Amino acid sequence: MGLLDFLYPPRCPVCDDLRPVGEPVCHPACRRLLAPVGEVTCIRCGKPVPDESVEFCFDCAGRECSFERGVSAYVYEDEIRESMMRFKFHGREEYAEWYAEELILMQGAKLRDFRADAVVPVPIHGRKLRIRGYNQAEVIARELADRLDLPLYANYLRRNRFTAPQKELSNHERIRNLMRAMEPGPQSKRLSAQKKTPRRVLLVDDIYTTGSTLEACSRVLKTTGAEHIMVASICIGSGYV
Numbered sequence: 001m002g003l004l005d006f007l008y009p010p011r012c013p014v015c016d017d018l019r020p021v022g023e024p025v026c027h028p029a030c031r032r033l034l035a036p037v038g039e040v041t042c043i044r045c046g047k048p049v050p051d052e053s054v055e056f057c058f059d060c061a062g063r064e065c066s067f068e069r070g071v072s073a074y075v076y077e078d079e080i081r082e083s084m085m086r087f088k089f090h091g092r093e094e095y096a097e098w099y100a101e102e103l104i105l106m107q108g109a110k111l112r113d114f115r116a117d118a119v120v121p122v123p124i125h126g127r128k129l130r131i132r133g134y135n136q137a138e139v140i141a142r143e144l145a146d147r148l149d150l151p152l153y154a155n156y157l158r159r160n161r162f163t164a165p166q167k168e169l170s171n172h173e174r175i176r177n178l179m180r181a182m183e184p185g186p187q188s189k190r191l192s193a194q195k196k197t198p199r200r201v202l203l204v205d206d207i208y209t210t211g212s213t214l215e216a217c218s219r220v221l222k223t224t225g226a227e228h229i230m231v232a233s234i235c236i237g238s239g240y241v
């Protein structure tokens, strides 16, 4: 048992109970409560769709898409939604390890086949970072990068503006707003000066809902010279809301 396990015994990411060292982090019974994304998905973003005759989800059918495909582990509902809330807002940063393990268990082949040059997290605004103490997307991206043996470019993108919740906006307006709030970060400028810009980027966020944030980030990545982008998230909404 490592010192860290002793100081911070792992908690089940679903029910938040402490777990004895040596046992699976997530109770098998808790894991059974979750809905894996499965195989019947939008061929673009990886969101579950009602049946195989549906190629694209509602959001992907209605827009240009700058990333090639998306993968996710669980449908964003009930228990995993609560787990994500604790992860994001109540300091349960440690859940990221298990989230990354699950995503690789379910989507490892696709993630490896993409052969990314680097892993880039969706950035959060500095004000949010100070309140929360960590960027949840970066914590997940780091765990994924470790397991996929890829470099993590945590400051490749930067969020320069605070965007208010924008539920009332159309998808198109939301992407435009978000694009104005993102820019290439210091790491991007440095790598570009060294002519080491990554061509294949694995872009990571915690949750994929309409995909506006990931689409806006992908467009900014393309302006830096990225040619192929795959997006990965731990949870995803279902495709027909």
Ligand SMILES: [Zn+2]
Residues within 6 Å of the ligand: 012, 013, 014, 015, 016, 017, 026, 027, 030
């Ligand atoms: Zn549990």
Ligand SMILES: [Zn+2]
Residues within 6 Å of the ligand: 042, 043, 044, 045, 046, 047, 056, 057, 058, 059, 060, 061
């Ligand atoms: Zn889609």
